[in-house]
Amino acid sequence: MVTHAQRQNTPVYAVPFFGALAPLTQHTCPRALACNKISPCPGLTKPFTKKTVACFDGGNFILGGLTLNEPSYIDFGLELVAGCRETYTQTATKIGPESFRWLGENSPANATAPPGNETFYERAGFWIDSANYVLRPEVIESYYYAYRATGDTKYQDWAWEAYLAINETCRVGSGYSSINNVNVPGGGGFDDFQESFWFAEVLKYSYLIHAEVSFNPFSFQPVGYRASRPADV
16 A cells, blocks of 8 residues: 555656555465465465466566665565576476466365376476467566666576577577477477567567666666656656
């Protein structure tokens, strides 16, 4: 909840951001491996699900924390970033799946991962729901913001690991293709389609996380264009 002091000292555009982030930090599980102990939504008994496209959330929390001078939001965003990284490190290709699921503390006592996924779930803390990868950028995007916010070079290492994995598995001739199964060596086949955001976001953030920049490193819109900021920001 936004306090009176926050309202008095916060630019008008930031007030709704405060109101949105506070409950999310209370009802979101940042890391799949922790979800057996932390319930994101009290009373919810169905398996929790997340798509890799939502892995921009770590970067959003980090940017929100920087803008609002709220370290707890930055820390929470870094946890989200680490959670999304685990979906990469646990698969055969070291690339994250399109979507994944896990169980929470309110799931029935006898609830398990779907047949055939039990061993993977016990090791990884999630099971794969949709195994394809369509050259999405969101995990590397959040690595970029994590690095620029903290200066911790481990995020550069994580981005480089992800890029190498994608380059090894998705490169086809003169381009890059979506793959069918991130948990099969070689990716389980190609669908011969290259998304435009491969250039606009994956390659951009993979480069910028290692680059020396002379501009505000947070002045980007999601698809890669530099954004003009209001004078009072």
